[in-house]
Amino acid sequence: MKIDYGKIKFNRKQLGITLILLGLMAVMISGGEIFKDKLKEVALMEADMNIMKDISNDQPKVSFSVPEGWDVSAMPYTSNNLRYYSEYTSRENTINGYVKVFISEEDVLEMIKRDKIVIKASYRLEDYKTEMVKIGDSNANLVSYLFYNENKEGFVAKEYYLMDKKNLVKMCFYTSKDSYKDNMLIAFQTILESFRIE
Template identity: 25%
Template sequence: MKVIIINRKRLGVTIIIIGLMLVLFSLEKNFDARLKFTALIQNNINSLVQYEALDKKFTYKLPAEWSTKEQKFPGNEIIYHNDFNTKDLKIHGFVEVWNLNTDLKAFLEESKKISSEQNLYKSYEIKPIKINNKDGYLVEYTIITSNNKDYKGYEYFIKNKDKFMRFSFFVSEDNFKESMPTIFKTIVQTFNYKE
């Protein structure tokens, strides 16, 4: 017969630590939502307006203060395009839906190759992401324009069967704030695509 000796002091400390870890884990979810809300408020974004496209199959939200202009393109690759910019023109970009059934990573690598022949990049990184349970990529880069200004680009590419959504955000490095990537991700997370 084995005798098990329990160190009550050590057991008590272990239980307290596990309890604190569980409390912190549950608070982290609440903190993340508040952090996003704070980032929006700090950048004078008070409310989001929902946009609908492709017979209401594709929805997303943009800040109410931003102006938008929808464009049509010939062909059937880009089936939706909406340009946007802030009132002060510090942030601009667009939202697109592509009708392109190809490997997204290969598409991005080929796009980078073509773009590198025309543009000078200071930095360029492709990261795998998961947004709303859909796989995709975040392409972060800094580009040097012809008038020697640095622009940061944050482009989200999210795969959805034979289509992909593209959310592109551009801001000059002079106007860039650390909270902007949080704002961009929060906007991208508002999308919904129904087949």
């Protein structure tokens, strides 16, 4: 059977609208990536974290980036399953935290449960929640909560747990409740995205 293409009728109006919609979708998809990068840049600038410095360690080979004004100190450790430990503090001392790398085949959720028990024994907790977040190409567990010290000062905690081969990376950020801004979350995730271990 032979088809005579000269007799097939196209609804030009529908075809035109379809092509315009496809073009707009392509622009939105490519523009979304540009917008996401600009949003990240603005959030880092607002949080005064737009200029980063590299931190590295030789044994084990660890590297990550933190804002330029932050102090980072490698900490001594005695645990057999701890490969790396360092603490960091922002210039104004409004953000404190640490990164620990464990040699572990333990389930991440089990470690999160154990850590929660330890924290609850020392502090009053509020708004405790755990969620899965995307960090670069990897998934991480983000534990967020508000806690109060003995002087009733409130702090926002953001703790990330990320499995990397047989290494469990725990990167934490603690900010005074009064100083915390939502755009800091983008900055914290940017720091975690820069983390590498060999």
